Amino acid sequence: MVVPEEVRRIAEDIQTMKIRGAGRIARAAARALMIAAQEYKSGGLDEFLDYMEQVARLLVSTRPTAVSLPNAVNYVMKVLRENKFQDIEEARKAVIEAAQGFIEYSEQAVKRIGEIGARLIKTGDRILTHCNSSAVESILVTAWRSGKRFHVYATETRPRFQGYITARNLAKAGIPVTLVPDSAVLQVIEAKRITRVIVGADTVTANGAVINKIGTSQIALAARLHRIPFIVATETYKFSPYTVVGQPVEIEERPPEEVLENPPPGIRIRNPAFDATPPEYIDMIVTERGIIPPKSAALVLWEMFRRSPVEMSQLRVEEDTTG
Numbered sequence: 001m002v003v004p005e006e007v008r009r010i011a012e013d014i015q016t017m018k019i020r021g022a023g024r025i026a027r028a029a030a031r032a033l034m035i036a037a038q039e040y041k042s043g044g045l046d047e048f049l050d051y052m053e054q055v056a057r058l059l060v061s062t063r064p065t066a067v068s069l070p071n072a073v074n075y076v077m078k079v080l081r082e083n084k085f086q087d088i089e090e091a092r093k094a095v096i097e098a099a100q101g102f103i104e105y106s107e108q109a110v111k112r113i114g115e116i117g118a119r120l121i122k123t124g125d126r127i128l129t130h131c132n133s134s135a136v137e138s139i140l141v142t143a144w145r146s147g148k149r150f151h152v153y154a155t156e157t158r159p160r161f162q163g164y165i166t167a168r169n170l171a172k173a174g175i176p177v178t179l180v181p182d183s184a185v186l187q188v189i190e191a192k193r194i195t196r197v198i199v200g201a202d203t204v205t206a207n208g209a210v211i212n213k214i215g216t217s218q219i220a221l222a223a224r225l226h227r228i229p230f231i232v233a234t235e236t237y238k239f240s241p242y243t244v245v246g247q248p249v250e251i252e253e254r255p256p257e258e259v260l261e262n263p264p265p266g267i268r269i270r271n272p273a274f275d276a277t278p279p280e281y282i283d284m285i286v287t288e289r290g291i292i293p294p295k296s297a298a299l300v301l302w303e304m305f306r307r308s309p310v311e312m313s314q315l316r317v318e319e320d321t322t323g
């Protein structure tokens with residue numbers, strides 16, 4: 001059976017970043033698997049399982065860096081891979097329930113991070129953030145609604161300008177927000193006496209490094225220079241089981257046109273979308289399960305997956321070769 005149009009569209013929207021943000025792409029992938037299961041018509045149980053694996057590969061191949069994507073896909077596919085079913089209806093139902101379960105967990109996790117992280121914010125804070133993270137927004141909006149008063153500085157986040165989304169959303173919530181160029185970070189930290197930095201995450205490695213939007217590690221360095229707390233907000237499904245055995249996180253290289261269209265001859269362009277901030281530069285990670293030091297990332301992974309490192313490392317769905 002061919003992959004349904006709506007599922008292909010979701011995959012394309014993730015790839016082109018129409019759907020973006022590590023949590024959102026995870027939920028979108030879970031929803032796509034649910035739609036794929038609902039739409040399946042022809043064939044028997046074995047064909048259904050093959051078809052679902054094909055959809056899983058397609059979804060995972062859309063963007064390489066945020067581990068929330070394969071983690072979400074594997075969470076849903078696990079029910080198919082590890083259970084025996086009588087018929088398609090039973091299998092279909094299991095996929096739908098698992099996908100709904102993931103989406104619900106994810107939404108609750110973002111809310112819970114807001115509640116936990118809001119306790120870290122104080123009235124009078126001047127907070128710097130980078131890119132657009134729903135987990136960070138959740139913290140800021142929850143803190144503001146609880147009566148705390150603070151000012152947020154949001155970087156533009158070139159080349160895709162996700163900082164505009166952050167600025168717009170915070171302004172809509174009534175939070176005072178100033179948009180600054182990425183290159184102004186150190187100046188703003190000094191001149192505005194920033195009190196804390198809060199960013200999201202696409203992937204957290206077993207040793208506590210955080211892979212997030214390009215530019216994050218420079219901001220962490222600037223924060224360290226001025227002894228400002230550097231806080232990461234992330235759901236635990238962004239912790240990467242593959243890194244337990246040292247598998248490197250692939251950094252997405254996006255099209256050069258995002259940086260400059262029609263560059264003059266002789267100019268090469270690089271456009272890495274993410275970078276890694278080492279655990280030494282991170283003060284704490286706010287998750288839906290509580291606040292942890294980065295060095296405890298491996299413990300979170302162990303609790304989540306309860307598998308041996310070797311088994312964890314084999315979880316990745318293979319690259320899509322179906323086109």
Ligand SMILES: O=P(O)(O)OC[C@H]1O[C@H](OP(=O)(O)O)[C@H](O)[C@@H]1O
Pocket residue numbers: 020021022023024130131132133134135136162199200201202212213233273
């Ligand atoms: O899951 P939430 O907290 O929303 O976002 C987490 C991270 O996902 C985004 O990636 P992109 O904009 O999709 O490349 C940013 O790097 C952001 O910090």
